[in-house]
Amino acid sequence: MIKLRNISKSYQRAGEGELKVLKQVDFVVERGEFVAIVGPSGSGKSTLMNILGLLDTADSGDYELAGSKVSTMTATELARTRNATIGFVFQQFHLLDRTTATENVELPLVYSDSKAINGNTRKKAIDALCRVGLEERLTHYSSELSGGQQQRVAIARALINDPDIILADEPTGNLDQAAGRQIMELFCELNQAGSTILLITHDPQLARQAARVVYIDDGRLSSTAATGTSTEGTAANAGIQNGQAASPQGTFS
Amino acid sequence: MNRKLLLQSSVRSMFRNKLRTLFMSIGVMIGVATLIAGQSLGNGAGQQVTKRVNKVFSPGTIYLVSQTLAYGDIEAIEQQMDQVVASAPRYGGAESEISYQATNRQAAVFGHTEKGELVWNRGVTEGRYINRRDLAKTARVALIGHRLAELLFGVDGDPIDKEILIGSVPFRVVGILESAGIDPHGEDRDEDIFIPITTAMRRLSNTEYIGVAKLVIDNHDLVDDDADQITAIMREQHNIAAGEDDDFAIYTSKFVGRMIARANRILNVYMVAAAAVVLLVAAIVIASIMLVVVRERIAEIGLRKALGATEKNIGFQFLAEVVAVTLVSGVLGIGLGMAAAKLVSMQFAVPVMLTTNSVVLALAAAVIVGIVAGIAPARRAARLDPVEALR
Numbered sequence: 001m002i003k004l005r006n007i008s009k010s011y012q013r014a015g016e017g018e019l020k021v022l023k024q025v026d027f028v029v030e031r032g033e034f035v036a037i038v039g040p041s042g043s044g045k046s047t048l049m050n051i052l053g054l055l056d057t058a059d060s061g062d063y064e065l066a067g068s069k070v071s072t073m074t075a076t077e078l079a080r081t082r083n084a085t086i087g088f089v090f091q092q093f094h095l096l097d098r099t100t101a102t103e104n105v106e107l108p109l110v111y112s113d114s115k116a117i118n119g120n121t122r123k124k125a126i127d128a129l130c131r132v133g134l135e136e137r138l139t140h141y142s143s144e145l146s147g148g149q150q151q152r153v154a155i156a157r158a159l160i161n162d163p164d165i166i167l168a169d170e171p172t173g174n175l176d177q178a179a180g181r182q183i184m185e186l187f188c189e190l191n192q193a194g195s196t197i198l199l200i201t202h203d204p205q206l207a208r209q210a211a212r213v214v215y216i217d218d219g220r221l222s223s224t225a226a227t228g229t230s231t232e233g234t235a236a237n238a239g240i241q242n243g244q245a246a247s248p249q250g251t252f253s
Numbered sequence: 254m255n256r257k258l259l260l261q262s263s264v265r266s267m268f269r270n271k272l273r274t275l276f277m278s279i280g281v282m283i284g285v286a287t288l289i290a291g292q293s294l295g296n297g298a299g300q301q302v303t304k305r306v307n308k309v310f311s312p313g314t315i316y317l318v319s320q321t322l323a324y325g326d327i328e329a330i331e332q333q334m335d336q337v338v339a340s341a342p343r344y345g346g347a348e349s350e351i352s353y354q355a356t357n358r359q360a361a362v363f364g365h366t367e368k369g370e371l372v373w374n375r376g377v378t379e380g381r382y383i384n385r386r387d388l389a390k391t392a393r394v395a396l397i398g399h400r401l402a403e404l405l406f407g408v409d410g411d412p413i414d415k416e417i418l419i420g421s422v423p424f425r426v427v428g429i430l431e432s433a434g435i436d437p438h439g440e441d442r443d444e445d446i447f448i449p450i451t452t453a454m455r456r457l458s459n460t461e462y463i464g465v466a467k468l469v470i471d472n473h474d475l476v477d478d479d480a481d482q483i484t485a486i487m488r489e490q491h492n493i494a495a496g497e498d499d500d501f502a503i504y505t506s507k508f509v510g511r512m513i514a515r516a517n518r519i520l521n522v523y524m525v526a527a528a529a530v531v532l533l534v535a536a537i538v539i540a541s542i543m544l545v546v547v548r549e550r551i552a553e554i555g556l557r558k559a560l561g562a563t564e565k566n567i568g569f570q571f572l573a574e575v576v577a578v579t580l581v582s583g584v585l586g587i588g589l590g591m592a593a594a595k596l597v598s599m600q601f602a603v604p605v606m607l608t609t610n611s612v613v614l615a616l617a618a619a620v621i622v623g624i625v626a627g628i629a630p631a632r633r634a635a636r637l638d639p640v641e642a643l644r
């Protein structure tokens with residue numbers, strides 16, 4: 001599903017020279033996996049996710065997404081691919097205000113080419129909201145929903161185009177523990193139902209709920225925690241270096 | 254791209270910040286209203302003037318004006334030019350004191366021939382017109398406008414066969430003139446008084462010069478050529494040597510049409526220029542407001558891009574939002590302009606005439622303002638880096 005090879009990314013910072021954020025990253029995600037990338041703040045997680053999500057491009061290295069080479073795509077093709085292939089879940093939810101849950105979930109369909117969708121965008125949105133357990137909140141505005149519910153709307157929005165992969169960057173970062181737990185349960189359910197999920201978090205506790213955990217520190221990925229933190233999850237973590245999936249779908253629990 | 258959903262969100266964003274939308278629309282409304290009010294009043298006034306001028310200056314007519322215009326000149330023209338269907342001189346137009354018993358009134362006195370009725374397009378509604386016998390006998394008979402009749406004889410009075418004085422000379426009223434309304438100079442032509450031209454020239458002024466003649470030509474399209482021919486005849490009649498200036502002037506119906514069209518055009522240009530300035534300011538205001546809007550909605554733009562919007566999609570969305578506002582403002586501006594024009598027309602008795610052209614022009618102006626104002630904000634929105642925008 002995702003193949004990164006030798007990906008590097010650095011930022012030019014005025015006065016301070018070059019900041020290398022990603023250093024020759026190799027990374028593979030297979031279809032149906034639930035992978036967590038965990039690392040401290042500033043370690044390059046979001047940078048990696050932006051590259052994976054086609055919002056940003058790497059300085060060097062190869063990226064293959066769902067069988068297509070990303071480096072050869074035009075801006076329009078990148079946008080199309082984002083629309084059809086990727087579902088984003090952000091820490092800040094990013095729902096439109098004064099817009100109902102259903103309309104928020106419909107938003108990706110605005111940019112869909114697929115003619116088949118045009119007629120029944122509403123129905124697809126409602127189906128997606130049912131999948132995240134919000135069938136009672138279809139016409140609620142964003143501001144009328146709790147944080148956990150808002151994030152569910154965002155997940156439904158990520159699901160609506162049946163993406164090949166869901167990218168979630170700190171999805172529980174703005175939620176209390178209970179709501180965060182529910183979101184994680186939802187991800188587990190979705191993964192069991194077939195969704196490929198990449199969870200990015202700074203919290204090792206959360207990461208442990210994924211079938212496979214990858215550690216990132218100072219722009220480098222490894223299958224073991226760098227600083228001797230808990231290594232409970234490492235049994236499932238082989239195969240990062242050689243690009244093999246250690247944990248096929250559904251085997252994490 | 255699903256345009257229906259996108260337009261839905263454009264319309265919604267218009268209502269999101271009503272005060273801001275109002276600020277964006279007010280300039281376009283005023284600009285379009287200026288355009289519409291100016292055009293509909295200009296058209297209405299132009300049409301009214303044209304109608305009135307056409308009454309005396311109908312297509313295919315030529316005015317010949319000279320301080321030394323004599324009967325012989327007109328006869329020479331009629332003789333040499335077959336295309337002159339009819340001609341009639343007119344004398345005077347100076348104000349004189351008209352009195353009936355104790356009532357006095359200043360009025361313009363004109364001398365006419367029996368052909369004046371036809372050539373000058375003004376007959377009588379009561380009584381009779383001037384005839385050949387009047388002219389031959391330099392008869393003291395008069396035709397008076399209905400306003401003058403009312404002023405002298407009262408609303409119910411019967412002026413026919415009554416004796417009035419022009420200065421100190423007694424005249425018998427034999428007819429009431431057809432109504433001619435207010436002329437473009439603001440004179441009430443219904444206070445005019447017509448007498449036989451011979452009487453006017455000999456009894457009142459003692460002159461041999463007529464002043465003005467009106468000629469009717471068989472083909473309106475050729476009046477300019479005919480005017481050249483008349484010039485040649487007149488120069489010969491008046492013995493004007495080559496290189497000397499004419500001592501007469503010729504006005505054709507075409508010339509007057511051109512004058513009116515030109516006056517209308519100048520008025521129009523000023524109104525359009527005024528509207529253009531307002532619309533330009535409106536575009537600048539809208540553009541700067543929209544740049545702020547883009548900054549405020551930066552996260553929304555980033556999100557839309559993450560969800561698959563292309564640069565074109567985002568640009569189109571913002572452009573559509575601006576054009577939606579300006580187009581609606583344009584429609585409201587048309588209403589506002591019509592209301593203003595109606596108000597002015599009630600004050601000044603000018604008719605209002607709204608043409609499809611003006612409406613199309615106004616709506617096009619509104620859309621163009623939207624596009625001009627929206628292009629920079631739309632471009633900025635389209636080019637936003639989604640990573641920055643989502644941070």
Ligand SMILES: Nc1ncnc2c1ncn2[C@@H]1O[C@H](COP(=O)(O)OP(=O)(O)O)[C@@H](O)[C@H]1O
Nearest residue numbers: 011012013021040041042043044045046047048
């Ligand atoms: N646009 C940028 N310009 C300069 N430095 C950046 C930029 N984006 C991120 N960085 C730096 O790159 C490093 C990694 O950032 P990020 O990927 O957001 O980390 P994380 O998500 O793991 O907290 C940080 O030190 C951050 O300051």
Ligand SMILES: [Mg+2]
Nearest residue numbers: 045046047169
């Ligand atoms: Mg981050």
